[in-house]
Amino acid sequence: SAAEIREALGGEDRVDLAGLFGYRTDSMLETARRIIGEADPPAALVLTGHNDVSQEVDTDDAVVEVMDLLGGVDCGIWLLMPTKGTWDVERAVAFNERAEALAEDRGVEVETAWRDAVDDTDGPEPDPTLITDDLVHPTDAGSERLADVMADAVRTRCG
Secondary structure (H helix, E strand, C coil), X not given: CHXXXXXXXXXXXXXXXXXXXXXXXXXXXXXXHHHHHHCCCCEEEEXXXXXXXXXXXXXXXXXXXXXXXXXXXXXXXXXXXXXXXXXXXXXXXXXXXXXXXXXXXXXXXXXXXXXXXXXXXXXXXXXXCCECCCCCCECHHHHHHHHHHHHHHHHHHHC
C-alpha cells in the first residue's frame, strides 16, 4: 500500500514510510525511533500488531515505547488493526484494547476506520473486497481504502 499511502498523504517528499514485511512491533523499534523520535515529524501514524498477534509474541514493552514516541509528536495517530484475519480474534481485540488504553494515557489519537472497514462482515473472515485471500494483506481496493483512512485521519485529527 506504500504508493497509495504516499500519494494520499502528499507525496514522497512529505512522507517517510516504513512498511516492514513480517516485522512485529519489537522488530521495528529502531525504525520507529528514527522516523518518529529522531525526525520529530509534525504527524505520525502507526499501524502495527498483525505480526505481534499472529506470531503470539508478547510485544507490550515495544508497543508502550512506540506509543510513547507517538505521544511526543504534535499529532500522533495509532490505527487499530483488523480483528478478523489469520490470527486469533480475542488476541487481536486484546491488542487493540491495550493500544487504546495506552493512547488515552499519552494523548495519542486512535483511528478505528481501517479496522471497522475490514471487520465489517457477518462471518469470521475480513471483507474480501479489502483483504486478499491470505486474509492479511490488502487488495488494490484495500490499499486505496487504507491510504484514504490515513489521509482522512491526518486531515481531521491533525488540522
